[in-house]
Amino acid sequence: MIRWSRVNELRDEVGPDDFKEVVDLFLEEVEEVIERLRADTNRSQLEQDLHFLKGSALNLGFSAFSDLCQDGERLSAAGQADSVDLAAIVTGYDRSKVCFFDGMREHLAA
Numbered sequence: 001m002i003r004w005s006r007v008n009e010l011r012d013e014v015g016p017d018d019f020k021e022v023v024d025l026f027l028e029e030v031e032e033v034i035e036r037l038r039a040d041t042n043r044s045q046l047e048q049d050l051h052f053l054k055g056s057a058l059n060l061g062f063s064a065f066s067d068l069c070q071d072g073e074r075l076s077a078a079g080q081a082d083s084v085d086l087a088a089i090v091t092g093y094d095r096s097k098v099c100f101f102d103g104m105r106e107h108l109a110a
Helices: 004-014 016-039 046-059 063-077 086-108
Strands: none
Touching (some): 004 016, 004 046, 046 063, 063 086
């Protein structure tokens, strides 16, 4: 679900002090888009939203969530935005976030 090698790599790139800031920024930006997906009122920019989420997720090692976003992005690009399972994407994000924070101490100490 989480690619810990990427998380460690990012932490090494930005340094431990700035890593928390990067995580906070990631969560802030991603949560904005997730709230739009939760509301599911307008799918006109769904492809762009999922593309953004996919890239952000890859950057922080949220691999399973990124895969869900990529699948939804492909459907949207093919004109099938209405068939994208937004609930699965939101649930994937929620689960990834829990897994990330539960595993932070264990995996980043290694």
